[in-house]
Amino acid sequence: MNPLESVGRESTDLLEYVGGVAILGSESASFIARLRIRVAETFNQAYLLGVQSWSIVLLTSLFTGMVISLESAVQAVQYGVGNLVGGAVAFGSFRELGPMLSAVVVAGRAGAAIAAELGSMVVTEQIEALDALGLSPVRMLVVPRLVAMLIMMPVLTIFADIVSILGGAWLANSVAHISYDTFLLSVRQQVHIGDMLKGLVKSFVFGAIIVLIGCYQGLRTRGGAAGVGVATTGAVVIAIILIFITNFLLSYILFGQQFGGG
Amino acid sequence: MAVIARLEDVTMSYGQRVVLQNLSLDIVEGAITCVIGLSGAGKSTILRLLNGLRRPDSGRIYVKGQELGSLSDRELIELRRSIGFSFQFAALFDSLSVFENVALPLRENTTLGTDEIHKRVTHALESVGLAGAEEKLPAELSGGMVKRAGFARAIITNPDMVLYDEPTTGLDPIITHLLTDTILRLRNQLNGTAVVISHDLQSIFMMADYIAMLFEGAVIAYGSVDEIRASFNPIVQQFLQGSEVGPIPI
Numbered sequence: 001m002n003p004l005e006s007v008g009r010e011s012t013d014l015l016e017y018v019g020g021v022a023i024l025g026s027e028s029a030s031f032i033a034r035l036r037i038r039v040a041e042t043f044n045q046a047y048l049l050g051v052q053s054w055s056i057v058l059l060t061s062l063f064t065g066m067v068i069s070l071e072s073a074v075q076a077v078q079y080g081v082g083n084l085v086g087g088a089v090a091f092g093s094f095r096e097l098g099p100m101l102s103a104v105v106v107a108g109r110a111g112a113a114i115a116a117e118l119g120s121m122v123v124t125e126q127i128e129a130l131d132a133l134g135l136s137p138v139r140m141l142v143v144p145r146l147v148a149m150l151i152m153m154p155v156l157t158i159f160a161d162i163v164s165i166l167g168g169a170w171l172a173n174s175v176a177h178i179s180y181d182t183f184l185l186s187v188r189q190q191v192h193i194g195d196m197l198k199g200l201v202k203s204f205v206f207g208a209i210i211v212l213i214g215c216y217q218g219l220r221t222r223g224g225a226a227g228v229g230v231a232t233t234g235a236v237v238i239a240i241i242l243i244f245i246t247n248f249l250l251s252y253i254l255f256g257q258q259f260g261g262g
Numbered sequence: 263m264a265v266i267a268r269l270e271d272v273t274m275s276y277g278q279r280v281v282l283q284n285l286s287l288d289i290v291e292g293a294i295t296c297v298i299g300l301s302g303a304g305k306s307t308i309l310r311l312l313n314g315l316r317r318p319d320s321g322r323i324y325v326k327g328q329e330l331g332s333l334s335d336r337e338l339i340e341l342r343r344s345i346g347f348s349f350q351f352a353a354l355f356d357s358l359s360v361f362e363n364v365a366l367p368l369r370e371n372t373t374l375g376t377d378e379i380h381k382r383v384t385h386a387l388e389s390v391g392l393a394g395a396e397e398k399l400p401a402e403l404s405g406g407m408v409k410r411a412g413f414a415r416a417i418i419t420n421p422d423m424v425l426y427d428e429p430t431t432g433l434d435p436i437i438t439h440l441l442t443d444t445i446l447r448l449r450n451q452l453n454g455t456a457v458v459i460s461h462d463l464q465s466i467f468m469m470a471d472y473i474a475m476l477f478e479g480a481v482i483a484y485g486s487v488d489e490i491r492a493s494f495n496p497i498v499q500q501f502l503q504g505s506e507v508g509p510i511p512i
C-alpha cells in the first residue's frame with residue numbers, strides 16, 4: 001500500500017469511527033428523549049459504574065488536593081499570602097482537576113468494564129440474541145449505562161471537590177500552619193459557585209464520552225477473547241485522550257472569556 | 263401447501279470465503295423443515311439470513327410475504343418478534359438468571375402481567391426439564407441446561423415460526439426426545455412452522471416433514487424423509503450413512 005493510500009484509509013477509518021459513535025449517541029438520545037429508559041437497570045448501573053468508583057475517586061482527589069496545597073502553601077507563606085492557599089486549591093480542583101482526574105480514573109474502571117462486558121456479549125452472540133428477540137441493544141444496554149453515568153459523574157465530581165478541599169486544608173494546616181478557618185474563608189472568597197457548576201458541566205460531558213466510547217468499542221468487538229481485550233484497552237485509551245482534549249476545549253469555552261472581557 | 267419463507271438465489275460470503283452460492287430454498291408453512299449438512303456448510307448462516315441478522319450479498323429473502331431487504335428497521339423488528347430463534351450456543355444473557363432469560367421476551371414484547379409471566383415461564387422451564395434452576399445464572403449451568411434454557415426462551419411467546427439451530431446437539435437421549443416432542447407439539451397445536459438444523463438423524467426422521475441437504479453452498483437434495491432416505495445422490499447417501507468413503511472430501 002502506498003503512503004497516500006494508507007493516509008486515505010486511516011482517515012476513512014477515523015470518519016467511520018466518529019460517525020459510529022455519533023449514531024450511537026443520537027440513537028441513545030432519542031430513546032432518552034422518549035423516556036424509554038429501563039429504570040431498574042439504570043439504578044443497577046449507577047451502583048456498579050458510579051457508586052463503586054467512589055474509593056478510587058476519593059484517593060485521586062485527596063492526594064491531588066494535598067499536592068496543590070503543598071506546592072502553593074510553601075510559596076504562599078514565604079511571600080506572606082498564606083491566606084490565599086485555600087482559593088488556589090479550590091480553583092484548581094473545581095475547575096480542572098476534580099472533573100478531569102475523576103473522569104480519567106472512572107474511564108479506567110467503568111469504561112473498561114463496559115467495553116469488556118459488551119465485547120464478551122458480542123463474542124458469545126448475546127447481542128445477536130437481543131436483535132433476534134427484536135430488542136434494541138442500544139435501549140437495553142447503552143441507555144441505562146449512559147443515564148447512570150450522566151447522573152453519577154457529576155455526583156462523583158462534587159465528592160472529589162469536597163475531598164480535595166478537605167485534603168488541601170489538612171495539609172496546609174499541618175505543613176504551613178494555616179488555620180482551617182483561613183483556608184475555608186479563602187475558598188469562599190476566591191471561588192464562585194459558577195466555577196463549580198462549570199466543572200460539573202465538564203463532568204457531565206466526560207461521563208457521556210466514557211460510556212459512548214466504552215459501548216461503541218464493546219459493540220464493534222470482533223474475534224473472540226483477544227478481540228475483547230483489544231476493545232477494552234482501546235476504550236480506555238480513546239476515552240482518556242478525548243477527556244483531555246475536551247477538557248481543554250471546555251475550559252476555553254467556559255472560562256476563556258475571562259481573558260478578553262476582563 | 264403454502265410457502266412461508268423463501269430464499270431465492272442467495273449468495274453470501276464472509277470476506278473471501280463464499281459460504282452460500284445461488285442457493286434457493288422454500289420453507290413450507292406449518293411444516294418442520296430440517297436442514298442437514300457438513301459442519302461449516304452454512305446452516306447457521308441460513309437461519310441468520312431468515313430473520314435478517316445477516317444480509318445476503320445478492321439474492322432475495324421472503325418471510326411471511328415480505329422481502330427482508332425492503333423492510334425498514336421498525337418492520338424488521340416487528341417481524342423478528344414473531345419468529346423464535348434458538349441459538350446453537352444458546353446465547354443466554356449471562357447477567358440474567360435462567361428465569362429472567364426466559365421471561366425477557368414476554369416482559370419486553372407482550373403486555374402480560376407478572377403473574378401470568380411467572381406461570382408461563384415456570385411451565386416452560388418444567389417442560390424442558392429445568393424446574394428448580396430458575397434462579398441460577400447461566401454460568402452455573404451445565405452445557406445441556408444452557409441449551410435447554412435457550413430453547414425455552416425461543417418458544418416462550420408461542421411464535422408461529424421458530425428457527426432451531428442444533429437444538430438437541432450434546433443432550434442426552436431422553437431430553438433429546440423431550441425437545442423433539444416439543445417441536446412437534448408446537449407444529450401440531452399452533453400450526454407452527456419450524457426450521458431445524460440438526461445432526462441427529464434419529465430425531466430428524468422422527469419430526470421432519472421436509473429435509474434439505476446443504477452441500478458446497480447449495481441445496482443438493484430436498485424432499486420428505488422417505489424421499490431423502492431413498493435418494494440416489496451419493497453425497498446424500500454418504501452423509502446419511504456417515505461413511506468415510508464417498509464423494510464428500512474429508
Ligand SMILES: Nc1ncnc2c1ncn2[C@@H]1O[C@H](COP(=O)(O)OP(=O)(O)OP(=O)(O)O)[C@@H](O)[C@H]1O
Nearest residue numbers: 276277281299300301302303304305306307308350
Ligand atoms: N462471523 C463470521 N465471520 C467469518 N466467517 C464466518 C462467520 N460465521 C461463519 N463463518 C464461516 O462460514 C461458514 C459457515 O458457517 P455456519 O456457522 O453457517 O456453518 P454451520 O453449517 O452452521 O456449521 P456447524 O454445523 O459447525 O454449526 C464456516 O466456514 C465459517 O467459517
Ligand SMILES: [Mg+2]
Nearest residue numbers: 305306350427
Ligand atoms: Mg452452525
